[in-house]
Amino acid sequence: MFIPLVYLFVRAGQAQPDQLLELVFRPRNLELLWNTLLLTAGVLMICSFLAFPLAWLVTRTTIAAKGWLTVLAVVPLAVPGYVMAYALLGIGGNLGVLSQLFGIRIANISGYWGAVWALSLYTFPYLFLNLRAALMGLDTSLEESAQSLGYSRWEVLLKVILPHLLPAILAGYLVVGLYVLGDFGAVALMRYEAFSYAIFTQYSGAFDRIYAAWLSIMLLALAGMFLLMEAYVLKRKRLASVGSGVGRAVSPKPLGAWQPLAWLYVAFVFMASIGMPVAMLGYWLFLAPPDISVFWQVPVTFMHSALAAMPAALLAVVLALPLCFLSVRYPSSVTRLLERSAYIGYALPPLTLGLAMVFFALQTAFFFYQTLGLLIIAWTIATLALAMGPIRSALLQMRPSTEEAAYALGYTPAATFWHVVFPRLRRAVLAALALVFLFCMKELPITFLLAPTGYSTLAVTVFSRTTEGLMAEAAPFAAAIVLFSGLSVGMVLNREAQKGAR
Structure with missing residues (x-):
């Protein structure tokens, strides 16, 4: 970070x-x-x-x-x-x-x-x-x-x-x-x-x-x-009420x-x-419409985006799990510092983060410059705080007594985490994966600076072709981003509606 x-x-x-x-x-x-x-x-x-x-x-x-x-x-x-x-x-x-x-x-x-x-x-x-x-x-x-x-x-x-x-x-x-x-x-x-x-x-x-x-x-x-x-x-x-009594619900008024x-x-x-x-x-x-050959490029470009976004999402979640677990179950000045440092990447403007990673690669790890690995790491730094949100909330809602019971039955800390904690975090982990994956699929500034030469994602393709005035050629890629993002937003809203109903 x-x-x-x-x-x-x-x-x-x-x-x-x-x-x-x-x-x-x-x-x-x-x-x-x-x-x-x-x-x-x-x-x-x-x-x-x-x-x-x-x-x-x-x-x-x-x-x-x-x-x-x-x-x-x-x-x-x-x-x-x-x-x-x-x-x-x-x-x-x-x-x-x-x-x-x-x-x-x-x-x-x-x-x-x-x-x-x-x-x-x-x-x-x-x-x-x-x-x-x-x-x-x-x-x-x-x-x-x-x-x-x-x-x-x-x-x-x-x-x-x-x-x-x-x-x-x-x-x-x-x-x-x-x-x-x-x-x-x-x-x-x-x-x-x-x-x-x-x-x-x-x-x-x-x-x-x-x-x-x-x-x-x-x-x-x-x-x-x-x-x-x-x-x-x-x-x-x-801004909280200090008087006795219970706040009343809103009574909608006719227009x-x-x-x-x-x-x-x-x-x-x-x-x-x-x-x-x-x-x-x-x-x-x-x-x-553009030439039919442009439409055939959309699946390939979509796969380019997905093949970089999925490893970044997985890495962000893998790093977020221990950070959240330490900060919730073992609070201390050290774990608080670790947790807060995770927000550095999210707070950095994306273009600033991408440029800093370019400087890092050129001065320290030149072999890493213009590689997919550098892009994945930069995306992970930018989204680690995003991945921590759902996981930390789920951990705060879990009772520590279930873990203490597992310890009493002879489970090791690793076995307790794998058999008791992680199963209850599956939904939160999936939510974190979805959030980071969606972010990376739409992300432009970091991708534009760090993607390997010739490795075009949906976002970079839309930007490049629009810059050149090729509006028709950019349309299929822009439509793919909107369609994929729309489905993702719909899934999140549907899940929230189900939670509200329960």
């Missing part, structure tokens, strides 16, 4: 003192910082516009088909940011869908607003899920008390509800913000010069690898500031005259986040 950090700073430390001052205080850095912050702010604003009203409708109103609306609000996670950017780029221009079908010529949707909408339409479900859970758990007696004191509905929203939603909002903002900082695909396709795009340009063009390292450190510092800001805002906040406007808003959200990319893919697949 510390290898990427160490080698990133080692590479950056190769700068001479006078060169260091020039690199750090270069005017372009300030421009990149402003562009990155502006992009993050724009995405958070659009995500709030998409997620908050939708979460309110499915939790606080009597709108019909709440279950289906909730499912549809999560489905956009199946359309990665670079695929969303691909769909937006296919709308405008002389060869775009509007021009070809209706003779309407509009400028290409690119630059700042193209990147903002591509990232927002993909990431708003993260904020929606946090807000939905918080709204469902909020004690409605607090609102009723405020109304009895003469507060208007807007005052209740601003002074009672929003402060209690602050942890959920910040948690969603943190996930979305870190994703935006580390995104490379949508930003590069939209030609918007944020930190991630500048890092890739410096590295791929071999202009200045030391400058690329310092840009990565600046991006890492920016991500760290997001974490510190969230911790500072939530410091000493106490009344607002119902047509609510359904219009819902239609806009789902047409933009699901309908638009599906329509674009349908156009390039059926109305302007």
Whole structure:
């Protein structure tokens, strides 16, 4: 976990003192910082516009088909940011869908607003899920008390509800913000010069690898500031009820005259986040299809992705099992340090992690450079924390008394783990495998930097062909990603529904 950090700073430390001052205080850095912050702010604003009203409708109103609306609000996670950017780029221009079908010529949707909408339409479900859970758990007696004191509905929203939603909002903002900082695909396709795009340009063009390292450190510092800001805002906040009694469930209110406007808003959200990319893919697949030979390449490219993703998923789970077991069953300062170190890779922006692994291979293990093994290890570092989530939760729910009983019957620690603990962790292990596998199948920045020459995955193929303007040739690969991701998201939602029913 510390290898990427160490080698990133080692590479950056190769700068001479006078060169260091020039690199750090270069005017372009300030421009990149402003562009990155502006992009993050724009995405958070659009995500709030998409997620908050939708979460309110499915939790606080009597709108019909709440279950289906909730499912549809999560489905956009199946359309990665670079695929969303691909769909937006296919709308405008002389060869775009509007021009070809209706003779309407509009400028290409690119630059700042193209990147903002591509990232927002993909990431708003993260904020929606946090807000939905918080709204469902909020004690409605607090609102009723405020109304009895003469507060208007807007005052209740601003002074009672929003402060209690602050942890959920910040948690969603943190996930979305870190994703935006580390995104490379949508930003590069939209030609918007944020930190991630500048890092890739410096590295791929071999202009200045030391400058690329310092840009990565600046991006890492920016991500760290997001974490510190969230911790500072939530410091000493106490939002739990301190009175006696039990919180009451939400009583949904009818929409009344607002119902047509609510359904219009819902239609806009789902047409933009699901309908638009599906329509674009349908156009390039059926109305302007590529050569049939392109379709035959999809299974091979899918296998390339899967053959790298599966070992990474297995390795992440194998490493997560002892880490989780030690931290839960044998808590100490050492095990806490081990557990927290696992989050380094997940917190690192993917492009920064990939670049650090490049430096590591070039300076220490050159034989490892441009190999599938290096890509698998980098994916494992990036996803270890993701694999630990389900496993750690399952261990916390298990009673230690069952293991103590096995010890009393003469079982060794290894036999106890294999015969008593592991069978109860099978579902959690499968969930961890699925999460990491799905992440790796869609992952772009690390793959683009570390994949062996000529080893094309689905994500890299979509990005490369879209960059070259080959929209039709990219469509089958983009459709494969959306289909596979959609099935995976559907399986997760179905499992959650079954758990809720039980």
